[in-house]
Amino acid sequence: MTHAAQQAAEAVGRELQPIARLQPDTWRGSIPRGRSLAAIRWAARAMPDATRSSWKTLRETGLLDPVDYTDTFTQPEFEWIRSGLIPRAMEDKWFIFFEKPRLYLHRSWTGHLIFKVELADIPDGARVARAEVVRDDQTQIRESNEKAAKLLAWLIRGLLLRQDVAFPEL
Numbered sequence: 001m002t003h004a005a006q007q008a009a010e011a012v013g014r015e016l017q018p019i020a021r022l023q024p025d026t027w028r029g030s031i032p033r034g035r036s037l038a039a040i041r042w043a044a045r046a047m048p049d050a051t052r053s054s055w056k057t058l059r060e061t062g063l064l065d066p067v068d069y070t071d072t073f074t075q076p077e078f079e080w081i082r083s084g085l086i087p088r089a090m091e092d093k094w095f096i097f098f099e100k101p102r103l104y105l106h107r108s109w110t111g112h113l114i115f116k117v118e119l120a121d122i123p124d125g126a127r128v129a130r131a132e133v134v135r136d137d138q139t140q141i142r143e144s145n146e147k148a149a150k151l152l153a154w155l156i157r158g159l160l161l162r163q164d165v166a167f168p169e170l
Contacts, residue, residue, distance in 0.1 A: 048086070049082070049083045049084055049097075050083065050084025050085055050086045050095065050096060050097035050098070051084075051097055051099075052097055052099065052104075054084075054086050054095070054097065055086060055087065055095040055097075055106070055108065055111070056111040057095070057104070057106050057111045057113065058106075058110070058111040058112050058113065059113065062134045062135055063134070063135055064116065064132040064133070064134055064135075065132060065133055065134075065135050065145075066130070066131070066132055066145075067115070067131040067132060067133050067145060067148045067149050067152060068131075068145055068146070068149050069117070069128055069131040069148075069149040069152050069153060070127075070128050071127070071128045071153065071156070071157075072122065072125065072126070072127040072128075073119075073125045073126045073127070074124060074125045075124060075125045076125075077125060077161055078119070078125045078126040080160070080161055081098060081103060081119070081126070081156065081160060081161070082098045083098075084096045084097040084098055084103075084160075085097075085159065085160055087108040090109075092108055093107060093108055093109065094106070094107065094108055094155060094159060095107075095108045095111075096155070096159075096160055098119075101118050101119055101120065101121075101129075102116055102117065102118050102119070103115075103116070103117040103118075103119060103156075104116055105117070105152075105155055112134070113134050114133065114134055115131065115132065115133055115134075115148075115152050115155070116131070116132045116134075117130070117131045117132075117152070117156070118130040118131070131149070131152060133148045133152070147168065147170050150168035150170075151168055151170065153165070153168075154166075154167055154168050
């Protein structure tokens with residue numbers, strides 16, 4: 001190990017000492033104050049990134065309607081988004097994974113695709129290029145475009161990125 005690499009490892013180790021005592025499930029649950037997202041991601045590296053094969057998924061079963069959802073993400077947020085979300089318990093209702101350039105959001109119990117979000121690289125992270133919702137009888141997503149956009153925003157910002165975002169009134 002080079003001297004620079006050793007110094008970096010020691011710095012990350014000092015930053016992660018309080019985090020090392022957390023259980024793996026809490027690493028994704030919240031980011032302790034004063035800890036960088038990169039350090040948390042490094043600590044959570046034992047948790048595998050979500051892939052299509054990480055959970056039962058079904059292809060689109062209905063029409064894809066555009067959703068008026070726009071957002072931009074910093075590079076650390078985009079890295080976290082790319083890692084996805086694998087359900088850990090029956091109460092976890094969403095399975096989220098990224099296959100460049102799309103983020104797929106499935107209901108975990110049924111495997112139905114609900115949202116598909118195309119992300120475009122920008123110099124400091126990513127932006128939403130296109131968002132779609134599957135509308136059919138099986139997915140039971142019948143909300144208006146505005147409500148679908150609010151739910152999608154909560155799923156990405158609140159559930160996936162663990163930011164303090166109120167659940168939308170549907």
